Amino acid sequence: MIKIxxxxxxxxxxxxxxxxxxxxxxxxxxxxxxxxATAEDSERANVEAAIDVCPMQAIRIVE
Amino acid sequence: xxxxxxxVGASMGGLRTAEAFRRFGYTxxxxxxxxxxxxxxNRPPLSKEVLAETVSHEAVAFEQRESMADVxxxxxxxxxxxxxxxxxxxxxxxxxxxxxxxxxATGLRPRRLxxxxxxxxxxxxxxxxxxxxxxxxxxxxxxxxVIVGAGFIGCEVxxxxxxxxxxxxxxxxxxxPMQRSLGTELAAEMQRRHEAQGVVFRLKTxxxxxxxxxxxxxxxxxDGTTVPCDVLVExxxxxENTEWLEGxxxxxxxxxxxxxxxxxxxxxxxxxxDVFVVGDxxxxxxxxxxxxxxxxxxWNIPTETAKRVAQxxxxxxxxxxxxxxxxxxxxxxxxxxxxxxxxxxxxxxLIDGDITADCVFGYYRLGKMVGVCGIGMRSIVQSYRxxxx
Numbered sequence: 001m002i003k004i005x006x007x008x009x010x011x012x013x014x015x016x017x018x019x020x021x022x023x024x025x026x027x028x029x030x031x032x033x034x035x036x037a038t039a040e041d042s043e044r045a046n047v048e049a050a051i052d053v054c055p056m057q058a059i060r061i062v063e
Numbered sequence: 064x065x066x067x068x069x070x071v072g073a074s075m076g077g078l079r080t081a082e083a084f085r086r087f088g089y090t091x092x093x094x095x096x097x098x099x100x101x102x103x104x105n106r107p108p109l110s111k112e113v114l115a116e117t118v119s120h121e122a123v124a125f126e127q128r129e130s131m132a133d134v135x136x137x138x139x140x141x142x143x144x145x146x147x148x149x150x151x152x153x154x155x156x157x158x159x160x161x162x163x164x165x166x167x168a169t170g171l172r173p174r175r176l177x178x179x180x181x182x183x184x185x186x187x188x189x190x191x192x193x194x195x196x197x198x199x200x201x202x203x204x205x206x207x208x209v210i211v212g213a214g215f216i217g218c219e220v221x222x223x224x225x226x227x228x229x230x231x232x233x234x235x236x237x238x239x240p241m242q243r244s245l246g247t248e249l250a251a252e253m254q255r256r257h258e259a260q261g262v263v264f265r266l267k268t269x270x271x272x273x274x275x276x277x278x279x280x281x282x283x284x285x286d287g288t289t290v291p292c293d294v295l296v297e298x299x300x301x302x303e304n305t306e307w308l309e310g311x312x313x314x315x316x317x318x319x320x321x322x323x324x325x326x327x328x329x330x331x332x333x334x335x336x337d338v339f340v341v342g343d344x345x346x347x348x349x350x351x352x353x354x355x356x357x358x359x360x361x362w363n364i365p366t367e368t369a370k371r372v373a374q375x376x377x378x379x380x381x382x383x384x385x386x387x388x389x390x391x392x393x394x395x396x397x398x399x400x401x402x403x404x405x406x407x408x409x410x411x412x413l414i415d416g417d418i419t420a421d422c423v424f425g426y427y428r429l430g431k432m433v434g435v436c437g438i439g440m441r442s443i444v445q446s447y448r449x450x451x452x
Contacts, residue, residue, distance in 0.1 A: 013398075052082075057126070
């Protein structure tokens, strides 16, 4: 399993991560980011890609 | 000994290239040369939230992945020339760097005003961390800030400076700020929102000279007036950093011309086998739009092009390279998000929401959607992204 942390003080809810790791990130009905704090190892590459595309560089894998 | 993959440019494009080469299985040596003294950092906050706070490398540095541990970073070093026929570049110390493959990631630098009084102090640009540190120190409450240029950078600095309590005037030749990208209606609305915050626009106007003894005290305009100025910010576009490549068989007429695999092109139209281009400086065709090669100065392009280069280099590229440009901008509480190439549009229309509140605009060329941009309404904006895939 991987553990994911989003710095919600930085996050501006641009939702770019949603396209890279849709199983982990989504925008809710209020356009706010929601995410699962843990994911299968198979999601690692997708989450790494989400880290790359986050405009605010707010996403980290904390193991 | 195997010569390294040599990446010239240590900003996001250089970092993402090194990461992608590792990710796609290249295990040989990688060297990255950059002229700034800093490890790669994220530039967009330099005109926005970080500029409103204490600007530091720590606040904007990209996290260094484990895969970067054995990359040779040569920072604070400018590359002066390249000899592509002999696979070497020469840096400002006179050191010669042979390479097995070269990745050009030298990006852009700000264009500066060309004025007679150009030696005056108090002039700023916004591109590097050092630029932002210097500008931040001058953005004191009550300071009279004149921003030349009403593109995204100019407007972001205007919003940040206004939020910090500065008096802000924006001087630009256009009719509305950001009009070339956003189109008339949305640009006019953004102008209204800036004016509601107290920003003064001097549009359809250009700078003729700077006034002052040793520091800038005023900005003279072509209508004969002079705007008092304590802090001058020049946000009038950029130059490509390609001088070091001159004398080689390349097309440097605008950036570095590359093919859809990001291989640099010779003047006869054949690609170099071992020279690639990534990021802002790359001019490449994107079949999602047409055959025309374009530079795309959007934040996601360094990452996209780096990935493509690594795939091509490791022979894992499949199909055409059709990146979807994306940008965002934050000005006060207005958070704009866009996909596509808005500037291609011949027709722009409101497709959702209310222009005085949150709204979404569609951008069309010959009736086909080429871009979408919204203030807020992220889910709606995102729902149109598939139109460009």
